[in-house]
Amino acid sequence: MSEPAPKDIHTHFGLSYANYLVMPRALLQSMPEDWQHRFVELLDQFENAFTHVDQASSYDVTPGEGRYLTEVSRPVLESLGWTVQHGADETLYYTPDGHEITGAEADVHHVLVPSADPVPHYDRGRAYIAPNL
Template identity: 45%
Template structure:
């Protein structure tokens, strides 16, 4: 068994390969014919496997939860509790409370009631830098770099 595809994905945990239609249509006619022939082969080989009817793909930037600013966290429905619900003891003098709050800053992050690890990566939606395919009329010139 070859591990070429596994190596292509590298160390990522990606489960899908997403390709831009605009870029695919910008390749040479010969390349497109070869690619479509491989896709047909792939479809035939796995015709017996149930597939989802459709998928939704959104351009995004990957961020760690702890690096989100307030606006980004709100956009993703992530709440931040800077002191995990703890407050300074009532007996503590007001002049010491700021110092107490700073010393007990160990934020908790949650989304939909689920606690998130601060190192967890989330997808922050962004504008797609590649233009829409526009019924096949959009063309981006591929570079002439030699194949790897």
């Protein structure tokens, strides 16, 4: 059996619009030690290659489920800061920052509905989830 062709980062992301890669620490620390060492070497190379680029000092990652805007109930949308107005001909949606979304755009617009994280906390390096190698 032949090795799969190598993929670049853009290909790995597929058709998603994701701008960031988020990986659970508990799962990373559950990989074999030699894999972790190689991974950390690559992270170090990556960080060193972009020391000249301004970057945020931290991020807030929210677990959840992406849903189409029109599939999310009004109470859930309002709890997320959205405004929903039902008109005679169409429903108007306003993002938390006031941007209006209507018509066909509402049918394809994604909303993150927060949920509990299914991956356990890393627990100061003690969490271990057996990888399926």
